Amino acid sequence: MKSHQTYQQWQNYKELEQIAVPTPPPQNRPFPVLAFLHRAWGQTKSILVFHPEPLVRETVDRAGNTIWRVYVPEQDTSVQFDSPEAVQFWLEERYRRSSDRLSAQYW
Numbered sequence: 001m002k003s004h005q006t007y008q009q010w011q012n013y014k015e016l017e018q019i020a021v022p023t024p025p026p027q028n029r030p031f032p033v034l035a036f037l038h039r040a041w042g043q044t045k046s047i048l049v050f051h052p053e054p055l056v057r058e059t060v061d062r063a064g065n066t067i068w069r070v071y072v073p074e075q076d077t078s079v080q081f082d083s084p085e086a087v088q089f090w091l092e093e094r095y096r097r098s099s100d101r102l103s104a105q106y107w
Contacts, residue, residue: 054094056087 052073060066068081070090081087 054091056091058084 055071055073057069057071058066059069065082068084068087070079070081070087071077072079079090081090
């Protein structure tokens with residue numbers, strides 16, 4: 001009978017060793033590494049794209065009219081013009097205003 005108890009103890013031991021350790025349920029939050037990378041990319045992007053240049057695109061509307069769209073990334077806005085001269089004037093005024101603003105800060 002002693003051998004039976006030893007065998008039973010061995011079976012109990014094997015069963016106990018094979019029990020999986022319970023893990024906590026997953027939480028609904030991003031991985032710490034991904035959150036860090038997201039923050040780092042946002043900061044890097046704001047440094048690299050400090051004063052991006054406006055993007056000018058010439059398009060034709062449904063009526064066949066040529067229009068010029070200017071996208072300003074730093075403000076996330078678009079402006080539409082009827083002629084390339086109007087675009088040039090707007091860009092020059094924008095540059096002059098920003099130049100005046102910068103010189104006022106440093107002088």
